[in-house]
Amino acid sequence: MKLAIESIPGAGLDLKLDDKTSWVADMVKNVLMRENLIPEKYAGSLRIGKVNDNIHLDGSLNLVFKSSCHRCLKEFPFSLDIPLNMNLTPQYHSDEEPSFQSKQEELELNADDLDFSFYDGHEINLSDIVGEQVVLALPPVFTCSENCKGLCAQCGQNLNEVACLCAPKDIANAPWAALKTLKGSPK
Numbered sequence: 714m715k716l717a718i719e720s721i722p723g724a725g726l727d728l729k730l731d732d733k734t735s736w737v738a739d740m741v742k743n744v745l746m747r748e749n750l751i752p753e754k755y756a757g758s759l760r761i762g763k764v765n766d767n768i769h770l771d772g773s774l775n776l777v778f779k780s781s782c783h784r785c786l787k788e789f790p791f792s793l794d795i796p797l798n799m800n801l802t803p804q805y806h807s808d809e810e811p812s813f814q815s816k817q818e819e820l821e822l823n824a825d826d827l828d829f830s831f832y833d834g835h836e837i838n839l840s841d842i843v844g845e846q847v848v849l850a851l852p853p854v855f856t857c858s859e860n861c862k863g864l865c866a867q868c869g870q871n872l873n874e875v876a877c878l879c880a881p882k883d884i885a886n887a888p889w890a891a892l893k894t895l896k897g898s899p900k
């Protein structure tokens with residue numbers, strides 16, 4: 714969703730982030746589907762403030778979705794609280810605004826320390842900005858619990874539910890059992 718900078722009132726703009734807002738629904742779906750996650754529900758809010766051309770975003774998004782456990786393949790619900798705090802400052806092009814170049818370089822030096830980003834032109838793309846925060850908040854691996862025992866490499870039994878009678882050394886390899894089952898599955 715593109716938002717024109719000049720359309721942001723001086724008093725700021727308050728947005729609801731829920732499934733009734735189509736750009737939020739599209740953004741959540743796009744980001745989660747890419748990671749094989751199934752959106753369940755989400756809600757949040759975003760305040761957009763403006764001081765001169767500098768934009769400040771402040772809000773949060775709670776996201777509930779389904780993921781498959783990487784060890785035992787069971788689907789489980791996952792909830793994330795994603796903070797949305799960011800400062801955006803206009804990117805000036807050297808041919809347009811040469812006097813701003815040194816200021817911009819100075820800001821870029823600090824960009825790693827602060828939640829600073831640049832926007833180009835006269836609008837910001839909220840789908841991209843919020844979507845990026847969602848991607849950054851996703852854990853690299855999903856497991857249903859820290860102690861998930863995974864599947865037995867030999868018989869495929871979910872070892873969280875019941876222990877099988879296979880040799881115990883295979884339990885150590887249990888995380889790989891999920892991969893084997895995937896490869897051999899008829900789907």
Ligand SMILES: [Zn+2]
Nearest residue numbers: 782785857861
């Ligand atoms: Zn699991």
Ligand SMILES: [Zn+2]
Nearest residue numbers: 865868877879
């Ligand atoms: Zn077994």
